Amino acid sequence: MLANSLIADGAHSSLLEGVFTAPPIEPRAEMCAYESLWLGQGAWFANIATLFRNHPGAVPSELVPSAEIDSIWSRLKGSLGDQLEDVGIRVNGAGEYPAKLRDADHPIELVYFRGDWSLVDTPCVAIVGTRSPSDEGAANAGRIAKALVREGFTVVSGLARGIDAAAHRAAISAGGRTIAVIGTPLSEVYPKENAALQAQIAEQHLVISQVPFLRYSQQHYKANSLFFPARNVTMSALTQATIIVEAGNTSGTLVQARAALNQGRKLFILESCFRDPKLTWPSKYQAQGAMRVQNVTQILEALKDETGGFDGSADKN
Structure with a gap:
């Protein structure tokens, strides 16, 4: 099932605001969708990369139901708490994601970071x-x-x-x-x-x-x-x-x-x-x-x- 909407409720964490230039997407949703994909049975870099090859141009949130995104956000807040404030993300296709990462055999769609990107x-x-x-x-x-x-x-x-x-x-x-x-x-x-x-x-x-x-x-x-x-x-x-x-x-x-x-x-x-x-x-x-x-x-x-x-x-x- 493909989600047709992104999370639109409430304020974003300060760390997640303004990290993308284009296209305009909801970073929190992409983070949650990435986490959701990894909770699937047998998930690994190879089969997640295959999933995205089969859906060219998709971002993680388009491959995960919106209700699941909401659920994952609650779990992340419960697990990480204030540590979420220090996490930045970059998503393939959403600006500032390094194109050189696509040279990997199984390119990753999202990376987390702290510091000077x-x-x-x-x-x-x-x-x-x-x-x-x-x-x-x-x-x-x-x-x-x-x-x-x-x-x-x-x-x-x-x-x-x-x-x-x-x-x-x-x-x-x-x-x-x-x-x-x-x-x-x-x-x-x-x-x-x-x-x-x-x-x-x-x-x-x-x-x-x-x-x-x-x-x-x-x-x-x-x-x-x-x-x-x-x-x-x-x-x-x-x-x-x-x-x-x-x-x-x-x-x-x-x-x-x-x-x-x-x-x-x-x-x-x-x-x-x-x-x-x-x-x-x-x-x-x-x-x-x-x-x-x-x-x-x-x-x-x-x-x-x-x-x-x-x-x-x-x-x-």
Whole structure:
């Protein structure tokens, strides 16, 4: 059943006003419709993307009964309370949604955010890797992040412990910009040790999530763990390149490696990964087009060759 109307009762939350430029839609309704779609049996990014491919040009609220939208809004208010005030949304087809997200295999229709949305339009590079890095790996992540900041890039990562956190912190300490693409709803923090870092990025930079609040809250943590590799696909689509610092053979980072190559993004793998005889993936992805790099200068030169210069280098704050 397709809904023919949007919610029109009462005031909107302050965070949801004015986030769209065109067409004029009710953001609250889109948020609720997205949450409703995720409560369906077996809902996942692939079959939700298929639903929208079968209804080209539709926004979420056109695929959900209006009565269901009202019900979901009540549930969200009961679950999140005042936290709703800090949630922004962007919907495909409704202005300010980044077109580059459509390069994902299963494009998402709605993203949640906290912070400065304009950062998605800056030149972005992802730095990712293991949650248990060597001292060399953590240091490399920091050095690369600071070098990218000096050239005007926004550092993107997943706010996990290890390489991700090192990249975010280095970018901040260098006076640069950073975006965290997280594998939980905006109302959650994982790992808990990064709570202060997540709050700082949300306040001063940008945190993005594609994870539905209600679905996440009602299912087992093992099922929720699948949202983490799924967010790597979105992280790759948001950026022009991904840099892998360190990763094991079963690391979720490799999801991002595959996504970057499939999406036509640059993929850089540090030389140290090739020196580990236990790792089979570096040579595999090099054969598919990844670049083996020994230092950050090689990365910057490759990025410069792609863009014809470093866009944004004059504004690094």
